[in-house]
Amino acid sequence: MVNDSPILIVEDEPKLAALMRDYLVAADYAVQCLDNGLQVVPAVRAHEPRLILLDLMLPGRDGLQVCQELRSFSAVPIIMITARVEEVDRLLGLDLGADDYICKPFSPREVVARVKAILRRSPQLVANQPARLLIDEDRYQASLDGIALDLTPLELRLLSTLAQSPGRVFSRDQLLDRIYSDHRVVTDRTVDSHIRNLRRKLEQACPAENPIESLYGVGYRFQLADV
Incomplete structure (x- = not known):
């Protein structure tokens, strides 16, 4: 690619x-x-x-x-x-x-x-990610406001997908397609579980924000405030 x-x-x-x-x-x-x-x-x-x-x-x-x-x-x-x-x-x-x-x-x-x-x-940073967020997919590393995020590879792919298009709403099916490259059969609740874990880890770096927003019946979107 x-x-x-x-x-x-x-x-x-x-x-x-x-x-x-x-x-x-x-x-x-x-x-x-x-x-x-x-x-x-x-x-x-x-x-x-x-x-x-x-x-x-x-x-x-x-x-x-x-x-x-x-x-x-x-x-x-x-x-x-x-x-x-x-x-x-x-x-x-x-x-x-x-x-x-x-x-x-x-x-x-x-x-x-x-x-x-x-x-x-050289670190290959994810294109278009917010300035506060750094994601290095080659090294499976991410940080927010200078604080390292202890993410699993799947959580890192999920965050990368959301962060590349701030404000865009992703359906659960779209997220599943992107985080599971082998297209295995999993339920929508799998995405919800990963989102919960990801939110918990992001909260440790920015406790005053909730950058992943749920849209009932639609999906999720990611947006960080400019500071």
């Missing part, structure tokens, strides 16, 4: 950018391409990508300057792509906040492997 947040390729050699794009798309990643250093910061501010493949030598603004500014406001993983093989250039990129580097020429398979390795180490 393609992740909604793209891998951003910043490379001014069209053939090389297209080659990396094709391999990443084949590996099931969404991809966006830019060819000028001046385009990068506005693009990241508008929609933060999942990871950036950043060429060092770019028109408009070089990759080191771009990396330095990105690190002033974003922790997005950055892999520097460079034709410079000198150790000092590689170290400078890492000192400015790059997570890894690849030297040209390289195999596109290596690029895909490096991307996968970086993303395995």
